[in-house]
Amino acid sequence: xxxKEIKDKILRLKExxxxxxxxxxxxxxxxxxxxxxxxxxxxxxxxxxxxxxxxGKAYGVATYYTMYNTRKVGKYHLQVDTNIPATLMGAGDxxxxxxxxxxxxxxxxxxxxxxxxxxxxxxxSCGTCPVIQVNDVYYENMTIEKTKTxxxxxxxxxxxxxxxxxxxxxxxxxxxxxxxxxNSTAIEVYKNNGGYKALEKALGMEPQAIINxxxxxxxxxxxxxxxxxxxxxxxxxxxxxxxxxxxxxxDEGEPGTFKDRQIMEYDPHLLIEGMTISAYxxxxxxAFIYIRGEFDWIADILxxxxxxxxxxxxxxxxxxxxxxxxxxxxxxxxxxxIESIEGKRGQPRMKPPFPAVEGLYGCxxxxxxxxxxASVPFIIEKGAEEFRKWGYENNTGCxxxxxxxxxxxxxxYEFPMGVPFKKLLETAxxxxxxxxxxxxxxxxxxxxxxxxxxxxxxxxxxxIKKGTMLxxxxxxxxxxxxxxxxxxxxxxxxxxxxxxxKCTPCKEGSHTIVRILGKLxxxxxxxxxxxxxxxxxxxxxxxxxxxxPTGQAFAMPIKAMYEKFTDEFKKLIK
Amino acid sequence: MKITIxxxxxxxxxxxxxxxxxxxxxxxxxxxxxxxxxxxxxxxxACVVEVEGMRGLQTSCSVQLRxxxxxxxxxxxxxxxxxxxxxxxxxxxxxxxxxCEQNGNCxxxxxxxxxxxxxxSVQYGEIDREFDTSSEFIYVERNKCISCGRCVAACNxxxxxxxxxxxxxxxxxxxxxxxxxxxxxxxxxxCGECSQMCPVGAIVDRNAIGxxxxxxxxxxxxxxxxxxVGCKLELHVDERTNxxxxxxxxxxxxxxxxMLCVKGxxxxxxxxxxxxxxxxxxxxxxxxxxxxxxxxxxxxATKLSGIKEQYGPDTIMALASAKVTNxxxxxxQKLIRAAIGxxxxxxxxxx
Numbered sequence: 001x002x003x004k005e006i007k008d009k010i011l012r013l014k015e016x017x018x019x020x021x022x023x024x025x026x027x028x029x030x031x032x033x034x035x036x037x038x039x040x041x042x043x044x045x046x047x048x049x050x051x052x053x054x055x056g057k058a059y060g061v062a063t064y065y066t067m068y069n070t071r072k073v074g075k076y077h078l079q080v081d082t083n084i085p086a087t088l089m090g091a092g093d094x095x096x097x098x099x100x101x102x103x104x105x106x107x108x109x110x111x112x113x114x115x116x117x118x119x120x121x122x123x124x125s126c127g128t129c130p131v132i133q134v135n136d137v138y139y140e141n142m143t144i145e146k147t148k149t150x151x152x153x154x155x156x157x158x159x160x161x162x163x164x165x166x167x168x169x170x171x172x173x174x175x176x177x178x179x180x181x182x183n184s185t186a187i188e189v190y191k192n193n194g195g196y197k198a199l200e201k202a203l204g205m206e207p208q209a210i211i212n213x214x215x216x217x218x219x220x221x222x223x224x225x226x227x228x229x230x231x232x233x234x235x236x237x238x239x240x241x242x243x244x245x246x247x248x249x250x251d252e253g254e255p256g257t258f259k260d261r262q263i264m265e266y267d268p269h270l271l272i273e274g275m276t277i278s279a280y281x282x283x284x285x286x287a288f289i290y291i292r293g294e295f296d297w298i299a300d301i302l303x304x305x306x307x308x309x310x311x312x313x314x315x316x317x318x319x320x321x322x323x324x325x326x327x328x329x330x331x332x333x334x335x336x337x338i339e340s341i342e343g344k345r346g347q348p349r350m351k352p353p354f355p356a357v358e359g360l361y362g363c364x365x366x367x368x369x370x371x372x373x374a375s376v377p378f379i380i381e382k383g384a385e386e387f388r389k390w391g392y393e394n395n396t397g398c399x400x401x402x403x404x405x406x407x408x409x410x411x412x413y414e415f416p417m418g419v420p421f422k423k424l425l426e427t428a429x430x431x432x433x434x435x436x437x438x439x440x441x442x443x444x445x446x447x448x449x450x451x452x453x454x455x456x457x458x459x460x461x462x463x464i465k466k467g468t469m470l471x472x473x474x475x476x477x478x479x480x481x482x483x484x485x486x487x488x489x490x491x492x493x494x495x496x497x498x499x500x501x502k503c504t505p506c507k508e509g510s511h512t513i514v515r516i517l518g519k520l521x522x523x524x525x526x527x528x529x530x531x532x533x534x535x536x537x538x539x540x541x542x543x544x545x546x547x548x549p550t551g552q553a554f555a556m557p558i559k560a561m562y563e564k565f566t567d568e569f570k571k572l573i574k
Numbered sequence: 575m576k577i578t579i580x581x582x583x584x585x586x587x588x589x590x591x592x593x594x595x596x597x598x599x600x601x602x603x604x605x606x607x608x609x610x611x612x613x614x615x616x617x618x619x620a621c622v623v624e625v626e627g628m629r630g631l632q633t634s635c636s637v638q639l640r641x642x643x644x645x646x647x648x649x650x651x652x653x654x655x656x657x658x659x660x661x662x663x664x665x666x667x668x669x670x671x672x673x674c675e676q677n678g679n680c681x682x683x684x685x686x687x688x689x690x691x692x693x694x695s696v697q698y699g700e701i702d703r704e705f706d707t708s709s710e711f712i713y714v715e716r717n718k719c720i721s722c723g724r725c726v727a728a729c730n731x732x733x734x735x736x737x738x739x740x741x742x743x744x745x746x747x748x749x750x751x752x753x754x755x756x757x758x759x760x761x762x763x764x765c766g767e768c769s770q771m772c773p774v775g776a777i778v779d780r781n782a783i784g785x786x787x788x789x790x791x792x793x794x795x796x797x798x799x800x801x802x803v804g805c806k807l808e809l810h811v812d813e814r815t816n817x818x819x820x821x822x823x824x825x826x827x828x829x830x831x832x833m834l835c836v837k838g839x840x841x842x843x844x845x846x847x848x849x850x851x852x853x854x855x856x857x858x859x860x861x862x863x864x865x866x867x868x869x870x871x872x873x874x875a876t877k878l879s880g881i882k883e884q885y886g887p888d889t890i891m892a893l894a895s896a897k898v899t900n901x902x903x904x905x906x907q908k909l910i911r912a913a914i915g916x917x918x919x920x921x922x923x924x925x
Contacts, residue, residue, distance in 0.1 A: 041753040041754070044753050045752070045753055054730070054736040054737075054739065054752075055752045055753050055761075056736065056737060056738060056739030056741075056750060056751065056752050056753070057739055058753070059739065059741055059750055059752065059753040059754055060739040060740050060741050060750065063741045063742045063743070063754075064741075064742070064743045328743075345740065345743070350614070350615075350616040350633075350636055496744060496745060497744065498744070499743065499744035499745065500743055500744065501721060501740070501742070501743045501744045501745070501746070501747030502617050502721075503616070503617050503618070503619050504617070504618055504619050504620075504659045504662055504663060504720075504721075505619055505655075505658060505659060505662065507721070507744055507745055507747065508662035508663065508665070508666045508745060509658070509662060510744070510745075511666070511744065511745035512662065512665065512666075512696050516696075532695065532696050535658075536658060536662075536696075538654075539654050539655055539658040540658070542630065542631060542651060542654075542655055543629060543630025543631065544622060544629075544630030544631030544632055544633075545619060545622065545630075545631055545655050545658075546619065547616050547617065547619070
């Protein structure tokens, strides 16, 4: 039963968006929170009627995103991230400890209804792993000792305060320039440090001049694909008579990536300033920040900062809506993200048309990553030339690198593009143990063996030369205590879990490889199984075999793991 | 315009996709999620081809033709990708053709046959999805579903009944009715469009199960007897028993585009029903007896004329039927107005 209070809130949500369907996801989350963290079929049905969509649509959305609990959960829902960075940093021990302490397996609830345990995919806490998410709160840098204390507190009915110590550093002072300042999220603090000056300058420029400056900076999209942002802006359809939308992609779901949250959590006005300048340049009057749902508290910080900026007259005629995702890796893909804002299952669309021509609500739309948009104020204030002084042609500017796994000081570090890998590793306190391999650009890129790291510079083209990709700049260091087939198995489980299910090669290909590697690790695998796996990977790796690039993302990393560490796989054959 | 497919130059029409032009010219490219009625979805990836000047594989269902386009649908790369799709589909469901209703009329079977796939080369999953037998006329076997989405698109966009959707995701994706209710308890009106659109044996007409495979049944096109819309039907008749086994809508019919309602598609049991009236009956002394049409019409004409003469034409009223054509209804009202002489005529569709 949806209460009158929730119903009224849903009706207000409907008004907030250009189209009512967009209110479906936040509406169902409201109902879930009001009902002991459980979303019942009756509530889905009722909400679908309030919003004006079919009940099948509501059910489809509720079961697509992992954060909707369509089965009852305990008072405390403990979610342990066991993705690759977390596994490398000891999440397995934490999960086993919780299993033992609570006497339940992942997916189960204790008899007294107090605790539900779940294993979840990357929570973008790679630098502060292991992490346990309890209901909406992250508890990071967990140890067995800390987990014990947490459990004791929860058993007494108290959610302890969550405090996280991050490692960070900045050589460029652009994206992390306010990171160490006290109360850095307040607009006054931001302005005192020179904030919103770029916006002032931008408003005195012609929109096209801003676009030209961003083009001249040669900044490439920081989300992972590395497409030049200025060129993307240039594709925006003009004179369509339709509104233009700007969307900030804050889905940050690529395992190994935890950089955007640093900007949003500690310097939200930098992002808002970047978005306001970009929206002015593109002619957008409404912008969205699509933030992964697990970052609930960061979304609150953004909401507050937007209100401050509005009250201070900074947004002019722009409005920014913070739209929370609900647990789907694929929503980092721009068309899936757009579908999600439209209140649908976040599945990629066929391209063309590209979003710049037909995006959100069928209107011209630009989707840029947080880091890209947060770089815009610097580019406008100091000029493209100043941005290009870092790096070299086609690989320009400052870049955030998240480094996790087996290093002594995992964290986020801002360096000029092209920083030597060696220097990055040193900054992160060096490796723990002997390096076996490193994944340098988020989980979807090919692994490099220790000997391939020699002379590696961290930029787009240098990484390509080494047979891998810079991606999102999420670096995961793996030492020789870890088995590559086991990591490959965990990797493919991630992709199978996150497959949207729209196209066959991704949906069934990833699932089949989970089976193959699972069989191999049980000691029941054969060479035929491995041949089958490689045949699937080769075919999926072929451009265009899947509906979207995310669909084939599993092919490269698994293929590279097998090809570079074949012996480890063959040893497991029965 | 002219295009080249696999070295053959063919004539194609402006606005066609590669797949449409290929099929129109007798060139088969495997395809499962595409259906003319619901359009391209780019989901199954079985229809991928190579196009000169375009990077990577392209879904032929979605790429619009350009004059002079050079297409290859049989290169090693293409065949590998197509085979993988079909292989994965076969491995992820219970696609045992032998007792399947769709045997001989299955697009997955067609694709497997074309690509020379005898059976799935990978079979790693246990497949244990539930059967849904809750609906009176439609049987759903999710184990055979390939998530092509044609039923979902048709239910929502073609017939706009808005019952079907996709639930869950990834390998666990499945079609659901409303909030995952059994089909028979959902808001489904059993129009059967989903069964008409299903390329495999996942959604089939329940009452036809086991009553004859497609090649054993004679296809007879006719017009639906229920209402004046005049939907075009294709009756599947077992000639040995002279019984209608199932009814399909005719896809290219201008009246109904293959769509039917529950009556037209599933309400044909009256045809061979023992209680069906096959001759006129005249009641005498409280008992019906069989009569010829001549005798019956003669009797009605006499009685009506008598009533008209004795009490006046306005004591007679007539009710026309929605089950006959406009022309027949026109003739009927003419009879009542001109021959009987009253305006007391109405039509059941107004009730």
